[in-house]
Amino acid sequence: MPPVSAAGPLFPWLVTDLDGTLVGRDLRIVRRSADALRRYRERGGTVYIATGRNEESAGRYHRDLGLDTPMILYNGARVVDPATGRRLLDLRLDDSCLWNAVLPELPAGVGAVGFAGEDAYALRAVPALADYARRDGITLRADAPAEPLTKAMLIAPAPPLDGLAALVAERCPGVRLLQSEDTYLEILPADAGKGPALRWLTEREGIDLSRVAAIGDNPNDIDMMTAAGLGAAVGDGHPETRAAADIVVGGCAEGAVADLVDRILADGKPE
Template sequence: MLTSAVPGLAYDWIVTDLDGTLVDRDLRIVRRSAEALRRYRELGGTVVVATGRNEVSAGLYHRELGLTTPMIVCNGARITDRHSGARLLDLDLGASWQPLRDRLVPALPHGVGAIAFAGERAFVLRQAPVLAEYAGRDRIELREDEPRQAPTKVMLIAERPGLEPLARLAARYCPDVRLLQSEATYLEMLPPGAGKGPALRVLAEREGVALDRIAAIGDNPNDTDMLRTAGLGAAVGDGHPQVRAAAGLVVGPCAGGAVADLVEHVIGDRVR
């Protein structure tokens, strides 16, 4: 079981998003934030990663931080214990998968790519030039065959910001899926009820940690429900306006050490 009720800490857990929050535009963990999380853990706190990435991609940063805690991945559609390999939560697109594959994907506008995530693999549903950049960014292999099961999520990647028309198209063919924006050009299609907020509730209940003892931080709209679920929700200062509006605390920019700002707020001068 994860550590809870740590004496002297107002928040037993810090739950952090990766990209744009802990990880900068150069895809590196911000050093100041990494050092602050290390100090927080030395004081008895627990650090949990919650990300849109899958286990393979997120696992690179999880290992770099030296974490052994479960990861919330695929924007809350899965919770994976990397130590044991167990799936603590494992949702999929179910009945929405067939219309998504057979009707939505052929109707996508020119230049929009589509990737399905099933298991720990990523499959190309619709090829587009933007997919090569995405695969390099997340350091994952894109397979050309088709998943044998309903995937956990499907990501639509556009060439430029402005996802509203794409969201309307997705809702027309797949009205039951949950649509989330995880980057300016990323529209994610998730199982109903999936999200970082619901996943955090599942993990906290499983580990016996009260939500008001959890601080969470993020930068994009896919983080909003997580910030509202946690006892303290912090927004990255250069994050999306929707996230800043939903947060109880707004810290500095990602590159300046947004997560370190949150840690300092949580434990004060003990992190210095």
């Protein structure tokens, strides 16, 4: 691959996950990574975020970074223009099976959150939902959503999630399941995912996927990383994610995104 030219980075798009990648356990953007993204943008690069969070939760990080690019939200079920709030991509769940066949059969201690419109709803309240809402900085509504869900998430008291995944797959075969944390099982529309959303966005903007670098830490990031021209995994991320990556960088708290930026601006080559 040729070196970075004065015209800009070899990978002019960088797409980053938030939690565990750009955002540390203290729920703040890792400063070294924020500084690196600023340097990357000064060199002509464009930064996107791709996250399981919703508009409210992801928007504050987007603003902190000074970005104006569309946000990939709900693990790819929605792409939003933050300037106008317009939904550029908006997928919905056929959620009747969730209400009728999954929620009534959830084991004790397993909570459920649903996302509709721009709101989050406690579909099955358990103590763990309070920690989730605090971490994401959102308010969980107690009423029933008035429109179909964009995404649902089951929160287990402890891993593994195999039993929950088997239950949902049997009762709702037309959905996509993703594990975004050790205890989070996300239920998405069949066509949703960070990878499909990235493909959709690059086609819309007319950029080849081979010129995109993407970084993440959990299995829900793998399809995005493998779709991109350069896929990087956080060094302290999930083993499956590290195994699927082109390169493995440092840990989140040490500046994983900064490591990726340094490699791109040095020569753009995976090692």
